[in-house]
Amino acid sequence: MTLASNLGFPRIGRRRELKTALEAFWSGDTGAAELEASAAALRTRHWKLQAGAGIAHVPSGEFALYDHVLDTACMLGAIPPGYGWSEGKVSLSTYFALARGTSAADAPGLPAMEMTKWFDTNYHYLVPRLSAGQRFTLTSNRPLEQFREAMALPMRTRPVLLGPVSFLLLSKTTDGSDPLDLLDALLPVYAQILAELAEAGAAWVQMDEPVLALDLTDKARQAFVRAYQAFTTAPEILLTSYFGPLGGNLATAATLPVAGLHIDLVRGAAELDAVLDALPPERWLSLGIVDGRNVWRTDLRTALATLRRVAAVRGTRRLMVAPSCSLLHVPVDLAQESALDADVKGWLAFATQKLDEVAALARGLDEGDTAIAAQLAASDAAVRARQASPRVHRTEVAVRLTGATETMRQRTSPYAQRREAQQAKLRLPLFPTTTIGSFPQTAAVRQARAALVRRNITHETYETTIEGWIDDAVRWQEELGLDVLVHGEFERNDMVKYFGEQLSGYAFTQHGWVQSYGSRCVAPPIIWGDVSRPAPMTVRWSAYAQSKTDRPMKGMLTGPVTMLQWSFVRDDIPRSETCRQIALAIRDEVTDLEAAGIAVIQVDEPAFREGLPLRHADWAAYLDWAVACFRLATCCVRDDTSIHTHMCYSEFNDIMPAIADMDADAISIETTRSRMELLDAFVPGQGGGTAGYPAEIGPGVWDIHSPRVPDTREMVELLGLARQRLEDWQIWVNPDCGLKTRKWEEVRPALKSLVDAAREVRRQAAI
Ligand code: GLN
Ligand code: ZN
Numbered sequence: 001m002t003l004a005s006n007l008g009f010p011r012i013g014r015r016r017e018l019k020t021a022l023e024a025f026w027s028g029d030t031g032a033a034e035l036e037a038s039a040a041a042l043r044t045r046h047w048k049l050q051a052g053a054g055i056a057h058v059p060s061g062e063f064a065l066y067d068h069v070l071d072t073a074c075m076l077g078a079i080p081p082g083y084g085w086s087e088g089k090v091s092l093s094t095y096f097a098l099a100r101g102t103s104a105a106d107a108p109g110l111p112a113m114e115m116t117k118w119f120d121t122n123y124h125y126l127v128p129r130l131s132a133g134q135r136f137t138l139t140s141n142r143p144l145e146q147f148r149e150a151m152a153l154p155m156r157t158r159p160v161l162l163g164p165v166s167f168l169l170l171s172k173t174t175d176g177s178d179p180l181d182l183l184d185a186l187l188p189v190y191a192q193i194l195a196e197l198a199e200a201g202a203a204w205v206q207m208d209e210p211v212l213a214l215d216l217t218d219k220a221r222q223a224f225v226r227a228y229q230a231f232t233t234a235p236e237i238l239l240t241s242y243f244g245p246l247g248g249n250l251a252t253a254a255t256l257p258v259a260g261l262h263i264d265l266v267r268g269a270a271e272l273d274a275v276l277d278a279l280p281p282e283r284w285l286s287l288g289i290v291d292g293r294n295v296w297r298t299d300l301r302t303a304l305a306t307l308r309r310v311a312a313v314r315g316t317r318r319l320m321v322a323p324s325c326s327l328l329h330v331p332v333d334l335a336q337e338s339a340l341d342a343d344v345k346g347w348l349a350f351a352t353q354k355l356d357e358v359a360a361l362a363r364g365l366d367e368g369d370t371a372i373a374a375q376l377a378a379s380d381a382a383v384r385a386r387q388a389s390p391r392v393h394r395t396e397v398a399v400r401l402t403g404a405t406e407t408m409r410q411r412t413s414p415y416a417q418r419r420e421a422q423q424a425k426l427r428l429p430l431f432p433t434t435t436i437g438s439f440p441q442t443a444a445v446r447q448a449r450a451a452l453v454r455r456n457i458t459h460e461t462y463e464t465t466i467e468g469w470i471d472d473a474v475r476w477q478e479e480l481g482l483d484v485l486v487h488g489e490f491e492r493n494d495m496v497k498y499f500g501e502q503l504s505g506y507a508f509t510q511h512g513w514v515q516s517y518g519s520r521c522v523a524p525p526i527i528w529g530d531v532s533r534p535a536p537m538t539v540r541w542s543a544y545a546q547s548k549t550d551r552p553m554k555g556m557l558t559g560p561v562t563m564l565q566w567s568f569v570r571d572d573i574p575r576s577e578t579c580r581q582i583a584l585a586i587r588d589e590v591t592d593l594e595a596a597g598i599a600v601i602q603v604d605e606p607a608f609r610e611g612l613p614l615r616h617a618d619w620a621a622y623l624d625w626a627v628a629c630f631r632l633a634t635c636c637v638r639d640d641t642s643i644h645t646h647m648c649y650s651e652f653n654d655i656m657p658a659i660a661d662m663d664a665d666a667i668s669i670e671t672t673r674s675r676m677e678l679l680d681a682f683v684p685g686q687g688g689g690t691a692g693y694p695a696e697i698g699p700g701v702w703d704i705h706s707p708r709v710p711d712t713r714e715m716v717e718l719l720g721l722a723r724q725r726l727e728d729w730q731i732w733v734n735p736d737c738g739l740k741t742r743k744w745e746e747v748r749p750a751l752k753s754l755v756d757a758a759r760e761v762r763r764q765a766a767i
Contacts, residue, residue, distance in 0.1 A: 004362035005057030008326025019519040054359030060157035061143030069125040077137040124517035132177035163209035198234040213244035228256040242325035245271040260284025266324040292323035300379035327351040331512035397530035409631040421640035432483040438738035439488035487545035505529035533585035543596040555593040555601040565607035576625040586633040602644035609650040623658040652681035668698030670736040676721035700736030715757035733758040
């Protein structure tokens with residue numbers, strides 16, 4: 001019999017109950033017992049939900065209060081010194097200190113552990129910090145505790161562990177040693193965890209090894225062999241890879257002495273035949289055929305055909321059907337979305353619905369089409385409606401896309417010439433000052449937007465309110481002496497949502513939350529149809545702001561790659577095609593801004609680097625279309641209009657040629673924390689031996705992630721470091737990023753220091 005199985009369920013709860021519980025605990029309103037009780041209630045609800053949907057292998061132990069990688073590090077005793085742990089179970093206060101740091105009030109303040117993106121998802125994990133000679137010890141067997149908790153229901157679950165090789169490769173060492181060298185020290189602890197699980201009656205354990213989707217060294221592949229040879233006793237191990245094909249790691253993964261292998265059949269569909277060839281017949285094969293990280297309904301008939309092809313080769317005795325990866329990355333339940341467009345809703349499936357799909361597919365494979373006739377009919381109808389929808393596939397968008405020629409991606413003149421035209425028009429001093437766009441989103445700002453949405457105020461009142469804030473912002477930017485002003489982005493709820501709401505082809509959910517990190521959730525927009533821009537989106541505000549000043553007012557847009565990257569995207573056309581559609585929509589906006597007298601236009605691309613594919617071999621193709629989309633969005637302006645871009649913190653070394661190829665006139669980046677080291681990539685001969693960055697650069701001189709207000713001296717010092725790496729004419733003076741999360745009490749003095757710092761550096765340069 002085919003087993004319906006799941007790899008992981010969202011922890012946060014359909015109404016973000018975990019967020020509420022965590023925040024109540026952090027603020028001191030509730031105690032540890034209440035937090036643990038809320039967490040346990042969520043686990044129970046989710047286990048029952050999965051079992052009720054017909055899932056035979058329900059995962060447990062993948063639940064984490066904050067992050068599953070942090071849980072693993074804590075379980076293994078890999079806890080940096082200074083956080084109050086010496087042995088035994090890790091306390092909640094140590095756990096949250098590692099996750100979030102402690103404030104300086106509980107002196108001495110502890111920094112949170114570093115956080116980074118979980119593969120190419122928008123989930124972030126805490127990076128374990130290890131060092132040579134690291135000792136590991138089992139502090140408490142968390143999967144075992146959750147397994148027992150489920151047994152009490154009673155339910156026999158499948159415990160989930162982050163596998164040892166992935167754990168090590170996702171860690172960082174503080175001393176430059178290779179984390180893989182710690183494998184031998186780590187394996188006995190894993191063996192102990194497994195033995196205890198077997199003893200408690202676990203038949204299967206799911207070992208997540210997502211690093212199998214990355215380019216691995218021979219040493220890493222050898223580590224897999226060593227690790228899994230060490231776990232030969234019960235329970236049965238299901239080795240799970242996901243987020244991509246196994247590629248060069250297939251031979252290793254397929255021959256490890258484990259009971260079964262899970263593959264991502266969504267992203268790794270092309271690899272299926274190779275897997276069928278390589279995997280010994282006595283192994284279980286778990287087919288991740290329901291997309292675990294996107295929101296679309298599965299085409300059950302097509303999926304079933306694929307499953308039957310596998311069954312024809314291997315039989316159904318050792319088959320599992322599953323989502324491609326943990327459902328952590330999709331919202332909990334579509335049924336809550338009462339306001340979604342009815343057509344669009346019919347094409348979607350969130351975590352709860354995906355469980356039904358998995359169960360239906362397993363049943364259909366065993367019992368035939370008639371056993372799941374109703375599900376098949378509903379799926380067929382949805383597939384047909386989506387394919388045929390004239391709202392999804394719009395002729396005018398297709399026509400425009402075909403008409404997007406190479407010349408539309410080219411500025412009229414090369415940068416050197418544009419610089420002259422822009423200089424003549426803007427007359428900016430050396431080291432011009434500006435900000436990245438947003439000003440504080442105060443309670444009043446958010447209330448005004450909320451009131452408009454709830455229709456508590458009229459559109460006119462709303463507009464005059466925003467205009468009042470713009471008036472103030474313009475006035476004090478002039479008073480401070482900033483050179484290129486911004487309007488402040490008061491009208492924007494979010495840099496993607498604001499635009500998505502005004503574009504065709506986008507939908508927004510009410511409860512479509514997915515965990516970003518800890519208690520923080522995002523509700524990404526869903527791009528469901530061809531994208532176009534029915535009307536200008538920002539021109540009204542930018543033109544108003546420009547009318548209030550003689551200084552240049554910078555127009556502010558979100559770039560096509562970021563619009564794509566921070567949304568759920570269509571699975572019926574390539575990402576690159578959607579991105580080009582968005583690029584054309586942004587291009588319309590750029591054109592209109594220029595026509596409205598805006599001479600500096602910033603197109604933000606903070607997600608540009610995070611779009612890089614997991615495997616190096618796929619980078620060039622991505623960079624190619626990503627750069628082309630940015631150019632398509634921006635190369636419509638005159639020589640004397642200056643195009644800026646902004647990218648937050650990024651490692652630019654390995655992608656410098658692509659950054660230069662975007663052909664912006666200026667780029668601003670986050671450089672304060674790295675003390676300008678990130679700028680090395682922009683220096684000729686560095687950054688992979690490139691020609692350097694040919695245009696202007698605004699290296700951030702104020703770390704806006706901290707409430708600390710830096711003084712002029714610090715900024716002058718940073719600018720000195722920048723001047724060692726760049727030509728004076730290249731340098732802009734600006735904060736690291738937008739100021740929406742800061743307070744006015746911080747913004748005013750910090751920007752005053754920034755303007756003073758620019759003046760001081762101008763003096764130094766004149767000597
Ligand atoms: N213009 C945006 C702002 O200032 C940029 C934000 C970002 O890069 N994440 O808020
Ligand atoms: Zn930024």
